[in-house]
Amino acid sequence: MEQLQCLLLMFEVSNGLVARAESVQLGLDTTIGYSHLGGAISSHNTMPGKKRWSWLVIAVLGLVLLSMLVPLAFLLGLHNGFHSVAHPGDANEQRKSGSTKKAVSSSSPVVKGGKLTRVDEVLRNHGPTLPKELRRHSVKKTENKTTGFAVPIQVSNPPPQKHNVVAGSSTEGTKTNQVTGESEKTCELKFGSYCLWRQQHREKVKDFIVKKMKDQLYVARAYYPSVAKIPKLDQFTQEIKQSIQEFERILSESSSDIDLPPQVEKKMQKMETTITKAKSAVVDCNNVDKKLRQLVDLTEDEANFHMKQSAFLYQLAVQTTPKSLHCLSMGLTVEYFKTSPDGADLSESLLNPDLHHYVIFSNNVLASSVVINSTVMHAKVSRKHVFHVLTDKQSFFSMKMWFFTTSYKDAKVHVLNIEDLDLLEGQSSSHLSMPQELRLSFQSMSKSRTEYISVFSHLHYSLARIFPTLKKIILLDDDIVVQRDLSTLWNIDMNEKVIGAVQFCKLKLGAIKNYLGKENYDADSCMWMSGINVIDLVRWRKKDVTKTYQGLVQRRLTGKTTLGATMLTFQGLLFALDDSWVLSGLGHNYGITNEAINKAAVLHFNGNMKPWLELGIPAYKIHWRKFLNHENRFLTDCNVNP
Template sequence: MISRRLVLFLLFITVVSPLVLFTERLGTFTTSSANEGFGEEISTVSFGSETDKLNAVQQESPNKVKEPIGIVYLENSGESLLKSKENLVENDSSLGNTGEHKSRVLSAADDDVQSGGNTSEGGDHIEQVTTKSNENAHIEQVTDQVEREKDENGEESDEAAEINEESKALEEKKVNEDVTSGDKEENKEEVATVHVLPTVQKVEQTAETTPVEMQEEKRKEGPRGRGSRKVIDERQSNPPPMPDFRVRQMRDQLIRARVYQSLGPIRNNPHFIRELRLRVREVQRALGDATRDSQLPRNANDKTKAMEQTLAKAKQIQDDCSTVVKKLRAILQSTEEQLRAHKKQAMFLTQLAAKTLPKGLHCLPLRLSTEYYSLNSSQREFPNQEKLEDAKLYHYALFSDNILAASVVVNSTITHAKEPEKHVFHVVTDKLNYAAMRMWFLANPPGKATIQVQSVDEFTWLNASYSPVLKQLGSSSMIDYYFRTHRANSDSNLKFRNPKYLSILNHLRFYLPEIFPKLQKVLFLDDDIVVRKDLSALWAIDMKGMINGAVETCQESFHRFDRYLNFSNPLIAKNFNPRACGWAYGMNMFDLEEWKKQKITEVYHSWQKLNHDRQLWKLGTLPPGLITFWKRTFPLDKSWHVLGLGYNPNVDQKEIEHAAVIHYNGNMKPWLEIGMPRYRHYWSKHVDYDQVYLRECNINP
């Protein structure tokens, strides 16, 4: 019994007494929280009047850690947010150098908040600012940052300039709002709205960031007006993927594999070399002729990954970078040499294709000539021959041996003519195509228009004793120059030796007054043009005593005189300006009356005699034309004649649509397979491919 009492007594002492004592201690427990339990300083716990330190937590004095406070905004207050920030920064200087983050400058003492005193005392805790003042502070802050950027760099950077423009826009916006608001702003009630602003901390951080960081911050939190700029920046940072990215990657892998195959350590590893060759064949089969990622097979990605793994193994086997670099340089040099050879070959083949007559166009004149000679004499005559010398009508001169091309010129002109019955076409061809040309227009008459087909052999006055160019074209040296291909001293540029320049048809344009003695004006047209508008207005243009009306081509640097004439010759250098503006053949209005008065044909003959050894110019009829009509050319508006459809794939589409005449000058003629598909339809729509002769010769669009 005694022992039982002893046990109960000890139990009371060891268990119940501590509980009673600890409960009494809790009665004196107090905290220093300013936020009703959640703002308690963990590092300090008070019991009564004593302050016990927790050794596990780094200690801070109560004066250093302060509660983040709110800022009250009053709409009509005159203070700015920037000044508020400066005051808070000054107050923060009293906290000492503790290395704490700058966001703590907006804190206040716990006992100040708990006491419920006036938080505006000293201007340290609550700042009253207006919404407009917020904008002013933002403008001042950004402007100061731009000025600092300008002082540091000596000039405004692009980012700083952009930010400066934005700040000016905000200032203008504020001024406009002040003007429009008027007295209405003065009579508003002052409504204070308390905002707990973590963004105030961002304002202070912005003052210490670079203009680029400020710009990024404004993009994230700026007004809706900057949304479009944000979209543009996102597009610039995330450019759209290239449509041939994987194709290029696979080609690069093949190049790298070829390099590794040629290196010694790789060749000495037969097992790996078999694996590498297998991967090369797989990638080659997957790549095929694809030029875009969408053309690749589904397993292309797997083949690319497998090749990349094999190349990684090769890199481990051959770790000598200098050897790989040397091999790549050798491949690069070899590729450049091959490229030069291919370019030279491509130029030769292009010139050859331009000189070659397609099979269908060779068949057509044979078929037409056979049909023509089966007609009787009465069926071989054209109607309306009385109009051929009527000077009041619109006369065209067309010199060509291409039947299909000549028909397109006539058809396109008549299609767009307002009064087709007033248009007269004078077609001159050679003896070989004379019958075929006549038969074509007999079978396909040009509507109400009048047509005449002549042979150059009918001009008996045009002979070698009269024309120096005819004498030169018939000389053995000229024929040898145009046709030689393997001589060591032959001209490297094939275009200077095109045999078409041996044809007298190409030089008839210098004898227009002799061919049409009773006409006053003639519009000369090449056979590689297409007419898109009515041309009758050209006859009403006053050329102010000039002889040749043409469109100038000096907007392109290679259409200057120095590109056609040899200015190293003193005769050329003395008489002409190398930077003079060139003009184009193809659509030219010639005043034959002025031609005769100024004796232009004699001028042409004199220069041709001086160029008997081809030391003044080499190519075609444009150089002697530039010389003959020097200071005698009237510039027409460029919309009359648009050039380049035979060599330039980037002719402006708007210029084509507004052009009266489009010209396929160059080697890529629309009737050849090498013609550019982009421009061919302008020409082909004037060809009736259902015509019986075209079907028989298998001429298709």
Template sequence: MAAERPLYLRPPPLLSSIPRLRLRHLTLSFLASLSVILSSHLLLPLLLLLLLPPLDLAGSSRRPRRSVVFVLSPELGVDGASSPSAPPIPSAPAYLLPAAARPHPFALVHAYSSLARRSKLSSSRSLSIFQDLSSSFSQLASKISSSSSSNLDDDSLRLLEKEAKEKIKTARQIISESKESFDTQLKIQKLRDTIFAVNEQLNKAKKLGSLSSQIAAGSTPKSIHCLNMRLMGDWINNPKKYKKLIPNPNSPALINPDLYHYAIFSDNVIAVSVVVNSAVKSAKEPRKHVFHVVTDKMYVAAMSMRVWFLRRPPAHGARVDVRSVSEFGFLNSSYSPVIRMVEGGRKDLDLLEYLRFYLPEMFPKLRRIVLLEDDVVVQRDLAGLFRADLGGKVNGAVEMCFGGFRRYSKYLNFSTEAVKEKFSPRACAWGFGVNVFDLDVWRREQCTDQFHQFQNLNEDGLLWNPGTVLPAGLATFYTTTKPLEKSWHVMGLGYNPSVSQDEIRNAAVIHFNGNMKPWLDVALNQYKHLWTKYVDSEMEFLPLCNFGF
């Protein structure tokens, strides 16, 4: 069978009048520039095949490849034919194109314009740009065709070449700017950069929000400050009256181990009054309940707390013992590493929070005591905690873990050898707020000494965050904690708006842990009434200080 006859590329008539060297220079410059503009991997093989001489495959055993002829026409753009019967044009130079070659760059401009229309780009400007680009090259081809009948001199050729270069330069800039619309990798990278930037902004906003919440939770509202000042003023005006009413801390009624003793560490008068009031109202035998309130060594905090409970003593025979840190002589920098750090200028340690680790020394006559934090509300008689079987453990507490959450790995730094050797990262964490301590077992296990060892190891803050007291408790009572039934202590009312109402109703104690304390304006409204109903509204100073309860 006869080999297929090749088809030929017929250049426009104008090009036949241009000197061969100039024609070749203009054509190659134009095509190379346009290939860079379009950045098309399909155009590069075409240019190489145009520059390389035709391959002689006559001696090859392979089947001859079909040839295609492309005829440049200003009216038709680029046409292709596969018929082997087309006659050759002797007067025109022939450039053999294989079938693997793709259309001329002019056709690629039309293709980009067609792609923009089919894709329905959101930006009409992009579509208009490609249409104008296609029209520009069509006009250039038409101009060349219309001038083919006349001989062009060198000046005309230079003008034509200058015009072509300007259009190519414009096309390069336009397509470079529009390349993003067709480059999926660039879009993906840009999307990744956007997501990363948004995540950075989100993390920054979370940190700022957390800092703002901590500032709000740690600040003293004007109403509470007003209350402290009025209570202090009342003490100054009537010092003799109040001094006579202050009970002896060593009186049998306050140190009787057969009574139910509670420890509260706080200088928030209104919060402590709610804890005491709710516990007394929920108790079956209020006269057996004794509340030991330890305040800051500041004179104002201690005196205002005393005046409140001297003016508004708990009902039904319950007792309140208010004492200042300075009244416990053993609490000094030579004995306590916490006091040493605080006196050394550590601002991240709250001394009142860490006093819970000295309960056996503060109350040497007691055998068992329940620790209550100042942001809890008691809803059920707590006498059962004093009869709970701790199984020889020091601490009875409600566990917080579920699944992989709130384990020791959340609170302790397991990248340090001191933590990795002593604790398991999967150990379940428990919470402070309602804790029953067997002080006899505490003394036998020397838990205070263990706390001192861990606190000294954590002086640089590498083992845990020293700004919170829970990690120190988890470390100190690691093997000496007995889990309590969960209804004794329901947590989360200071940050979680989704706490079950059934859990709240059945809870012995509800805990407003978190930054949204019930005495603050940022409190969760659905829980605030659970706290405000125990506020002593008959206290005469509350209306004067604009408490909005």
């Protein structure tokens, strides 16, 4: 409105100037005509006067054109870049309509010295109005203080996604249930649990000088090709090249601020001066932009490669037996064949149903020893305890030698080779592998979460046949530490149930429907974990649990893991133990407090970071290490110090 009024006003002024010029021209013509008619003016005086009036007309017409073009140019400049002055009429209309404007903090202009900067005023008053959809997914730009380039930062929130269960194979040889968005490929599927561990426990960058040097090196590399193309800047090109080579040499030898050589600040100031000169040079910005993008892409590819390599090494460290433990197993095996211990552990007293029988499936000597030692140390009466360690043929002799030379108060240890036993019908001994954990990963809108579920293997369903005379057993995993007396569990009333276990209600059966097939089940039922389980073998045989499991296996509800078949086998046969019995997550969760650890009866180190590995969480390993006999000669010879 303001611009239109100004345009009309200038148009009226220009029309007045044109009319005035026409009147001058008319007076000129009248004067010339009068001189011809009256003859009062001589011919030699008339021609010079006519020329003077002609130049006057041309000058007036030029002024008229300028008077029209200048206001037009001014109005165009006002629309594109100048601040328009508020018209009183607009304010009156706003007051009449009662509309008010509220200042938004994110869009308020920058104030310098109490006044708005010209650029901010122009952006505020003449900036485009975006639709709501674009505003929600807008991209803000921030300036990198080191490089001076504008870097886009996405600030939009992703739209809500439906969650579904996606089955994927993990690097550990077990299947993974991945709860994720329909179109989102998560970090867990790409890099395994290492990536989630890296995200959850990322440390802040402390080496700021090294980081700043890398930024300067990137900018110098981006400008170098463009500056090198200018013949007049040959000397400056050599200066940039030398600075780049010097920074590359320093960063190749130093990865932290402590390792940096002396006087590195002077070198950084020199590089900063070089970058400033490069920015002031007349170069093609498109070439600089392309080079910088190329460097960023190469760095991203390199980082992706190192992340994959780190994830592989992480999984390798998790699955590989440490050198010291391998030495321990081999040393015990050699010692067994040298001494040939007797078979005193085959006495009938080991199968007395009146004793407290514990069963451990393991091929790890050190882990089994800690489980037995921690249980016995907290037992009120140790002479009633009998531990049955079921292992494979490869670890059998080392297990026999270890428990033959190591005593646990008055408790007895019985070692069995599962390959020598007549177990499930129709199952080969190679199929009866040792128990494994199942990793289940979840992707939500806020964060990623991984849980480790230890479930029964095929071996567990042979317990009734392996121990035909026993009535009740307590099943222990080899990655636990006992902190209380377990005698109460032997007298617990399970209300005609077959198995007692701690429920895991963070995960429902409906979330693993891919493993359950078309069987009938309650989708809202909680899952449960092994770790510590009370099993009534009398009711097991009465319910014929082994036959139920075999029927589910024949319907292909199991593969590399027995998750689906195990959960359906014990449907309606599970007695829920109190949650205070077992504290899980010490093999992957850094957020467990000391108070919770001290209250738990059993600590379960489920997860990749087992306490006997170097990857084990140091804050939790102390609760496991205190049950090791560090003076044992086999541990000393192999330098076992987890």
